[in-house]
Amino acid sequence: MITLHDMTLSGNCHKVRLLLNMLALPYQIQPVNLGGGEQHSPEYLQRNPFGQVPVLDDNGFTIRDSQAILVYLAKRYGGVPWWPDDAYHLAQIAAWLSTAANEIANGPALLRVHHKFGRDIDLARAQQTADKVLGIIDRHLQSQDWLVGDTVSIADIAVYPYLALAPEGGITIGEYTNIIAWFQRIRALPGYVAMPGMWQVQIN
């Protein structure tokens, strides 16, 4: 059985929930009480010494880090469409996983942590990081439907949640029209699940 150590409002957890649902894999949720500090308990640190969600447990195989969990699920259960065998293709996916781990975590995701949860951050730097990465992604999506190749990959899944949640970080995501069009493509995928706070289509 797959168990996801999860926090409902975490975009990193949402990445994993998205792929689990798109792959139609059965799983159970184990909520982690971040407000109560459960992530710092000795038992949780055994699972993930970084004290973060998500953690995936697949029959005793424990994996930390949302990007790594996507790699695991894609390779183990996704088949070639989700885990291509070509080195160049894989490397392009890996580049976006790095972007998700760094610029997106320290740009849009950090701004959301500040605006939604009140954490003290270097606001100017997070805003600068967010502006840069959103601009790059929007230009990238001008000429292609998906971040890598001609189909959805874990690159899209890793990048999507904190962009769709960007309004909660005070970002006017609607300005990035290619990103918005890509949101619609992701939302049309079988198994797509939303979470509260995600950018919604404006119905006029």
Place this chain on the structure above:
Amino acid sequence: MITLHDMTLSGNCHKVRLLLNMLALPYQIQPVNLGGGEQHSPEYLQRNPFGQVPVLDDNGFTIRDSQAILVYLAKRYGGVPWWPDDAYHLAQIAAWLSTAANEIANGPALLRVHHKFGRDIDLARAQQTADKVLGIIDRHLQSQDWLVGDTVSIADIAVYPYLALAPEGGITIGEYTNIIAWFQRIRALPGYVAMPGMWQVQIN
């Protein structure tokens, strides 16, 4: 022919030089003049819209991001020892690639950029990030020789340079005895190359 768009003092470039040498792959260096702003030129941004080194070009296939380049080289040229086929094994490697892209970049690497190159940073936060990640890695290496499994992988290569360069960021790396022992194992690998500023064994 493989071309590495490179900057000598970049730890991210060093990751790639390490793996190229360990795989005994012929390559040529194309220096990027970061001081002169070459990374912001339209021609360079075509290669990498993030305006960063390294970029690898392998016969016209262009790859940005040091972690992604390691994935490419390991999968394309490394064989199973460098690119295992097992999903759990790959996921553990991917988790450390995320750590390299985030905590190591924003901890030890950022402290070095401040101390060595004078960039203004949030010093307290970078120090806190560095302390946490170095502690986690040191404890992890207490019971195992390599970051993942029982042999060197691109996880070690991705994490090594900015830890070995940590003294240039004002970090007393010698306190982390398991990391120091791991340094020695990496340095004993065929094809290992050093760079200036890396932690040296103290000969008494």
